[in-house]
Amino acid sequence: MTPEEFREAAHELVDWIADRRIDVENRRVLPDVRPGDIAAAFPAAPPAGGATAAEMLADLETLVAPGNTEVQHPMHFGWFPSNASLSSILGDIASSGISSLGISWESSPSLTEVEEVVVDWLRQLCGLSGEWSGVIQDTASTACLVAMLAARERATDHAQIGAGTLGFGQRLHVYTTNEGHSSVRKAALLAGYAADDIRVIDVDPWTRDMDSERLAVVMASDVEAGGVPAIVVASSGSTGVTAFDPLADIVAVCVEHDAWVHVDAAMAGAAMMLPERRHQFDGIEGADSISWNPHKWMGTILDTSLMYLRDPDHLIRVMSTNPSYLRSTTGGEATQYRDWGIPLGRRFRALKLWYQLCIDGPESVRTRLRRDLDNAAWFATQIERFDGWETVAPVRLQTVCVRHTPPSLLGDADAISEHNHAIARAINESGQAFMSPSMLDGGWIVRVSIGVESTERHHLERLLELMQQEVG
Numbered sequence: 403m404t405p406e407e408f409r410e411a412a413h414e415l416v417d418w419i420a421d422r423r424i425d426v427e428n429r430r431v432l433p434d435v436r437p438g439d440i441a442a443a444f445p446a447a448p449p450a451g452g453a454t455a456a457e458m459l460a461d462l463e464t465l466v467a468p469g470n471t472e473v474q475h476p477m478h479f480g481w482f483p484s485n486a487s488l489s490s491i492l493g494d495i496a497s498s499g500i501s502s503l504g505i506s507w508e509s510s511p512s513l514t515e516v517e518e519v520v521v522d523w524l525r526q527l528c529g530l531s532g533e534w535s536g537v538i539q540d541t542a543s544t545a546c547l548v549a550m551l552a553a554r555e556r557a558t559d560h561a562q563i564g565a566g567t568l569g570f571g572q573r574l575h576v577y578t579t580n581e582g583h584s585s586v587r588k589a590a591l592l593a594g595y596a597a598d599d600i601r602v603i604d605v606d607p608w609t610r611d612m613d614s615e616r617l618a619v620v621m622a623s624d625v626e627a628g629g630v631p632a633i634v635v636a637s638s639g640s641t642g643v644t645a646f647d648p649l650a651d652i653v654a655v656c657v658e659h660d661a662w663v664h665v666d667a668a669m670a671g672a673a674m675m676l677p678e679r680r681h682q683f684d685g686i687e688g689a690d691s692i693s694w695n696p697h698k699w700m701g702t703i704l705d706t707s708l709m710y711l712r713d714p715d716h717l718i719r720v721m722s723t724n725p726s727y728l729r730s731t732t733g734g735e736a737t738q739y740r741d742w743g744i745p746l747g748r749r750f751r752a753l754k755l756w757y758q759l760c761i762d763g764p765e766s767v768r769t770r771l772r773r774d775l776d777n778a779a780w781f782a783t784q785i786e787r788f789d790g791w792e793t794v795a796p797v798r799l800q801t802v803c804v805r806h807t808p809p810s811l812l813g814d815a816d817a818i819s820e821h822n823h824a825i826a827r828a829i830n831e832s833g834q835a836f837m838s839p840s841m842l843d844g845g846w847i848v849r850v851s852i853g854v855e856s857t858e859r860h861h862l863e864r865l866l867e868l869m870q871q872e873v874g
């Protein structure tokens with residue numbers, strides 16, 4: 403493809419992207435497809451090439467788009483907001499267009515330094531102190547894995563450069579709660595911690611926040627048994643019910659045992675941009691690492707997961723390999739982001755944040771977050787007014803967890819669970835809205851996650867109608 407052919411095709415593609423955004427509300431939220439349907443529409447053999455850009459666009463529209471779950475749809479209330487502001491999409495296009503390599507500072511000085519700048523802007527916008535240094539990881543799952551590795555090496559005094567974790571000879575413990583994201587357990591296992599050494603700490607039965615007194619007891623008993631507390635992963639806004647583990651208390655316990663504290667604020671971290679919400683993160687300054695995803699509620703298109711570290715030099719020591727072909731001509735003057743995580747090559751992800759922050763601006767993000775918080779509080783009040791509906795967890799931010807109990811099922815936990823699963827399933831299958839059915843205390847509940855860029859109050863009114871229709 404020549405640059406001139408590219409220019410013409412790209413204009414058409416951009417028109418298609420803009421039209422889709424305008425039109426999104428007229429589509430189904432959940433696509434009407436079964437597993438295998440999409441793949442079956444594609445030829446089994448590889449293409450020979452020669453398709454025109456117009457043909458590709460036509461196939462994108464007919465073969466690909468109908469199989470996309472429309473998470474930008476204002477009636478999408480599933481999982482978490484996965485906003486993709488158009489300003490950040492421009493940054494994504496620019497990132498591809500500038501076509502950097504990003505394996506070292508030398509391979510694209512601007513890639514490294516724009517990343518440093520925007521990560522520090524976001525630190526300031528979140529009210530985090532200048533003690534933090536940041537990097538963009540692809541996802542919060544990766545950030546958690548990186549934290550696990552850093553913690554392992556701190557707990558073992560860099561066993562990896564000698565006898566390794568096995569040779570270290572003491573059990574290394576990880577602490578989290580049942581509300582902790584599934585990526586925590588996955589990261590622990592990938593980082594070489596034993597499943598038997600992962601401690602699931604009790605939570606408050608209503609908020610589901612970690613019981614820090616219990617944490618202290620469990621850690622002390624692990625130490626007494628000859629183990630080493632390596633890391634606590636604390637949720638600041640858990641995926642299920644938006645639990646906020648008590649960071650200050652957790653930090654106090656961990657300081658005693660020199661255990662690493664990683665704060666998983668993947669979804670909720672955007673709330674740190676609201677000064678009136680920072681109290682929910684009290685104690686965060688005492689942690690060792692934090693991750694949060696602008697690619698969720700804040701609205702930067704995937705994949706821009708921020709990770710902040712108090713002691714990046716420790717991480718660099720764990721991650722750096724420094725083969726000769728990557729040796730720097732700049733000595734220690736330049737940041738080498740390859741030593742802050744796992745991949746060598748990196749995309750120019752900072753452009754997505756740069757575009758969004760410069761075009762939309764932080765104040766427009768704050769206004770939207772406050773709208774969503776108001777909408778969630780309003781929704782929770784409204785649904786409680788309908789017979790049989792109750793909220794089953796406190797509304798800490800923009801997620802509302804509810805359950806419906808018809809009088810005929812009172813006392814039958816299994817039937818109530820199935821009934822709630824059926825409500826969410828029916829609404830989702832209708833294509834009119836999408837909500838994640840979610841498990842709480844072993845039973846299905848209906849979880850309404852509010853925060854898509856285009857979701858306004860009238861969309862929530864519509865959702866209430868749909869939910870009421872489902873329960874008759």
Ligand code: PLP
Pocket residue numbers: 482540541542543544583585637639640641666667668669695707
């Ligand atoms: N942690 C929490 C609290 C989340 O809500 C999520 C996403 O659902 C994750 C971690 C994982 O995020 P990512 O997809 O960036 O790995």
